[in-house]
Amino acid sequence: MIRHEVTLSFLFNFFTKKLAPGGKIIMKIYADNAATTRMSKPALEAWLQQTQNGYGNPSSPHSPGQDARRALERARVKTARAIGAKPEEIFFTSGGTEANNWAIQSAALCGGHIVSTKIEHPSVLNPLRYLEYLRHNVIRQLERGGVKVKYLDVDEYGQVSPQAVRKAIRFGTVLITVMLANNEIGTILPIREIADIAQERGIPIHTDAVQAVGHIPIDVKALGVDMLSISGHKFGAGYGVGALYIKKGLKLEPFMHGGGQERGLRSGTEDIPGICAFAAALEDATLRLGSSVPRVTQMRDRLIHGLLQIPRSRLTGDPQNRLPGLASFVFDGAPGDQMVLMLNQAGIYASAGSACTSGATEPSHVLLATGLSEEAAQTSLRLSINEDNTDKEIDYILEKVPEIIAQLRAMSPSWQEG
Numbered sequence: 001m002i003r004h005e006v007t008l009s010f011l012f013n014f015f016t017k018k019l020a021p022g023g024k025i026i027m028k029i030y031a032d033n034a035a036t037t038r039m040s041k042p043a044l045e046a047w048l049q050q051t052q053n054g055y056g057n058p059s060s061p062h063s064p065g066q067d068a069r070r071a072l073e074r075a076r077v078k079t080a081r082a083i084g085a086k087p088e089e090i091f092f093t094s095g096g097t098e099a100n101n102w103a104i105q106s107a108a109l110c111g112g113h114i115v116s117t118k119i120e121h122p123s124v125l126n127p128l129r130y131l132e133y134l135r136h137n138v139i140r141q142l143e144r145g146g147v148k149v150k151y152l153d154v155d156e157y158g159q160v161s162p163q164a165v166r167k168a169i170r171f172g173t174v175l176i177t178v179m180l181a182n183n184e185i186g187t188i189l190p191i192r193e194i195a196d197i198a199q200e201r202g203i204p205i206h207t208d209a210v211q212a213v214g215h216i217p218i219d220v221k222a223l224g225v226d227m228l229s230i231s232g233h234k235f236g237a238g239y240g241v242g243a244l245y246i247k248k249g250l251k252l253e254p255f256m257h258g259g260g261q262e263r264g265l266r267s268g269t270e271d272i273p274g275i276c277a278f279a280a281a282l283e284d285a286t287l288r289l290g291s292s293v294p295r296v297t298q299m300r301d302r303l304i305h306g307l308l309q310i311p312r313s314r315l316t317g318d319p320q321n322r323l324p325g326l327a328s329f330v331f332d333g334a335p336g337d338q339m340v341l342m343l344n345q346a347g348i349y350a351s352a353g354s355a356c357t358s359g360a361t362e363p364s365h366v367l368l369a370t371g372l373s374e375e376a377a378q379t380s381l382r383l384s385i386n387e388d389n390t391d392k393e394i395d396y397i398l399e400k401v402p403e404i405i406a407q408l409r410a411m412s413p414s415w416q417e418g
Helices: 006-015 043-053 063-083 096-107 123-137 162-168 192-202 272-287 289-307 336-345 365-371 391-413
Strands: 090-093 110-115 147-151 173-177 205-208 227-231 242-246 313-316 326-331 380-383
Touching: 063 090, 063 110, 063 227, 090 096, 090 110, 096 123, 096 205, 110 192, 110 205, 123 147, 147 162, 147 289, 162 192, 173 192, 192 205, 205 313, 242 336, 272 289, 289 391, 336 380, 336 391
Parallel strands: 110 147, 110 173, 173 205, 205 227
Antiparallel strands: 090 242, 227 242, 313 326, 326 380
């Protein structure tokens, strides 16, 4: 009989190693953690334990069902503790997209005015655009007000001014939604200051914290937000599970109607193994922030310093207020999609921007909002690392990226270094 620990170790390490001809293990570097992370060991242990032993439906009255219910509530407590919330303020979802849609659509159910920014994630921008579409094409015909959105400009670093938020508020503003950290350039936005303004005017504030939770300390009370979105696969919990923090006392309409799960606000049988893995991964990531953030920041700064030695290179995002593990650049004369393909051949897995807009032929809306030209925005490279990466891997990236950029520039008939 195979021991559980051996099986778990095999599963955990299987996808991180590859055999070269002759059986030698060669290095493969995953530097796309902003897109997704591998499942952490605590998450995998929790998932396996619950899958094998806790298969009851948490809405069932029998013992297996009640065991699952207790596991669900323990996960809720862990999640709440990790972000400074109360357990009853945590509602599990299928991920960050659902959490963002729920917060936005519920707040604007009866119409009104919403304040946001031009650099939000598509799971925020597209629900907003949908509500605007309804206003212009459907609701207007029914003589209802509908939703109008003010998209605020950002500066060259992707920062939004709290005073711009204040000026954008008007009679009938029903929601402010501004991300906590940008997924493409890593900029951390001034949510505390924006929340103060929202509180002064009695307007609910939502923040998409998908890229931040598990990577920087988060306390919803200190931030002053009313709603906060989380996605598990960004911090080692696996796909398909997220959460929406809803401040106690804030009334939201149910997002999904059905059997009345999640206290009647989000129906559908809960994914207990996934939720247990989510809570375990979040607890583990939060407990390790004291050691992981300095180490990851040091590796990130090495990447930034080294790659900015490349002629006609530029860091994107805020040089100071940025996520610990995200370094993003533009390199004149080096198309981002070709960089990613050549890096892949070299064993380095990175991206040219958000994975949620992969396949898009248009340049990043985030980079354009920071003032870059369309041509420059097409030369972006995002390297996102975490505590699984090593200094040896950083050395290899610093060796290969300049070589690949030089090759791409040499192949471009229009490239002139200067």
